[in-house]
Amino acid sequence: MNLREGLGFLHLSQQEKQAYKIMLKAFSLRLESFDCSEVDRNVDLMKVIQTALGDNPSVIYFDKTKIQIEKSGAEKQIHLTGVVPKLQGEKMNLALDKAASKIATTLKKASSNQYSLLINLYEYLQKNVQYDNKEYQAIAKGKNKNLVSHNAYGALINKVAVCDGFSSAFALLAQKLGFKCMLVFGRSSYISTSLSNHAWNIVKARNQYYHFDITWDARKYNEFSQLSYVYFALSDEEIIRDHKWSKTSTPVCKDNSYSYYSRNGLYVNDKEQLNEVITEFCKGRDNILQIKLSRNIKFPDNAGKYLIQMILNEITKPGMRTKASYNWNENTRSFFARIIK
Numbered sequence: 001m002n003l004r005e006g007l008g009f010l011h012l013s014q015q016e017k018q019a020y021k022i023m024l025k026a027f028s029l030r031l032e033s034f035d036c037s038e039v040d041r042n043v044d045l046m047k048v049i050q051t052a053l054g055d056n057p058s059v060i061y062f063d064k065t066k067i068q069i070e071k072s073g074a075e076k077q078i079h080l081t082g083v084v085p086k087l088q089g090e091k092m093n094l095a096l097d098k099a100a101s102k103i104a105t106t107l108k109k110a111s112s113n114q115y116s117l118l119i120n121l122y123e124y125l126q127k128n129v130q131y132d133n134k135e136y137q138a139i140a141k142g143k144n145k146n147l148v149s150h151n152a153y154g155a156l157i158n159k160v161a162v163c164d165g166f167s168s169a170f171a172l173l174a175q176k177l178g179f180k181c182m183l184v185f186g187r188s189s190y191i192s193t194s195l196s197n198h199a200w201n202i203v204k205a206r207n208q209y210y211h212f213d214i215t216w217d218a219r220k221y222n223e224f225s226q227l228s229y230v231y232f233a234l235s236d237e238e239i240i241r242d243h244k245w246s247k248t249s250t251p252v253c254k255d256n257s258y259s260y261y262s263r264n265g266l267y268v269n270d271k272e273q274l275n276e277v278i279t280e281f282c283k284g285r286d287n288i289l290q291i292k293l294s295r296n297i298k299f300p301d302n303a304g305k306y307l308i309q310m311i312l313n314e315i316t317k318p319g320m321r322t323k324a325s326y327n328w329n330e331n332t333r334s335f336f337a338r339i340i341k
Contacts, residue, residue: 001093003028006055006175007182007204011249012048015040019048023078027052027059032083036076045069045076047185047249054183054199057168057175058096060151061089064164065144082147092153096172099156104176114205115258117177118212122232125155125170125214126221132160163215164199170214171201180204186245189331190216195244200231208255211239220336224327226288229260230334242331261292261334268293274310282314289337304328307335315339 003024012020019039026034036045049067053059063082070077084092107124111117132149139162148154148165155161155169167183174181181203188198200213213231220228231239235256236247261267268274268291281289289311299306308326316322323340 001028001030001056001058003056003059007180007202007251008051008055008249011251012051013043015043016048016051019043019045020052023049023052024056026078027056030061030083030086030089031080032062033077033079036078037074039076041074041076045078047246049078050183050185051249054168054171054185057152057172057183058093060092060096060148060153063144063147064150065139065147092157095157096153100152100169100172100176103156104173107173107177114179115263118174118179118203118205118233118258119260121170121173121177122212122214122217122229123227124173125166126218126227128159129155129166129169129218130160131215131219131222132162132165135160135162166215166218167199167201167213170212174201174203182250184211184245184250186243188213188216188243190219198243200243202250202253203233204251205233205258208258209251209253210234210255210258211236211243211253213239213243220327224325224336224338226290226336226338228336229290230292230329230332232260233258238332259292261290266291268297270294271297278310278314282311287339289335289339291335293333293335295333303330304335308337311337311339 009017009020019036022036046069053064061084062080066081068079068081070079103124107117107120111120132146135146135149138145148158149161150164152168152172154165161169171181171183181201184200184202186198187195189195200211203210203212210233212233216231217228236253238256256262268277274297277291304326307328308324312322312324324337326337328335
C-alpha cells in the first residue's frame, strides 16, 4: 500500500510523529502486531493510530474498532484483530481503489471548481451510501457485527456505513480529488441531547480549513429523501454546538464562506429577511425550503412549529388544504420544510 503522512500528521508533536511513522510502516506491511517500545511513554498511542488511519483511509485489512495496546514495563505492543488474509486484503484494496478512482473521475467531469467538487462529492455519498442502523444498534450493545461498515470499503463497495466508514470514504475520495483531508475523532449528538463517539472530516480548500460531517447529512437524506448541507464546510464556531473534539489535534477552522447556505443566499440574518425569504418561497414553485438562521433571531420555545406556521399562513388560501413536514435543529439553527399542496 502507498501510505503517506497526511494532514493529521502535521498537528502531532514530535514524539507522536515518531509513533505515527512506526505505525505507517506496520500498516504498509499489513502486520498483525508491532512494537512501539521506543515511543515516549506519554504518547497517546490510540490517538496516533486514529490519526494515521484518518490520513490513510485505504488501510482496511483489520478491525479498527478493536485495536489492543499491550504495555509491560517499558515495552509497548500494538495488536490488530480481525486481520484478513493477505491475498483477500490485496483484492479488497484493488477493488476499493478502482471504485474510488472511477467515482473521482466522474466527479471531476461534473465539476468546474473546488467548491463544486466538494458539493458533488457530498451529494454522491448521500445518494449512494446508506447509514448502517443495524451496526449502530450493535455498537450500542458492544457487539460490532459489520466490521467493514467502519471503513471506506463498506461505504464505497457495500454501500453501507456508520460514521467512521462515511468519513473514511469522504477522505479517500477528497484526497483523490486533490484535497488535503483528515478524519476527526470526537463526540457528537444527532437527534438526541447526549453525546456519543463520532468521526467526521476536516478539509483544506483555498488555504482555509472546514469541517464536513457527511454522516449526519446522509442520515437526513435517508430520512427525508432530500439532499442536506447542514454540516457542509463549517467553522469551529458553528460545529462546536453539537461536536466535541481535541482542538490541539486539528487545524483552526475559522472561515464559513464555503457554507452551502452562505453561498446560496439561504443564511437568514434577521426577521425582516426571514419574512422576505418565506414570501419568495411561497410565491415560487419549489416545495422544499432549507435555510439557516442567525442566533440573533429569537423565537418562541418551539421554533420549528413557529416557522412552519409562518409558511402555512402565507401559502394556504381559503378552502385549500396544505400538508407539511419539517425539521428544526436548534444546535445548527437549520430549518427544513416540505410543502404538499
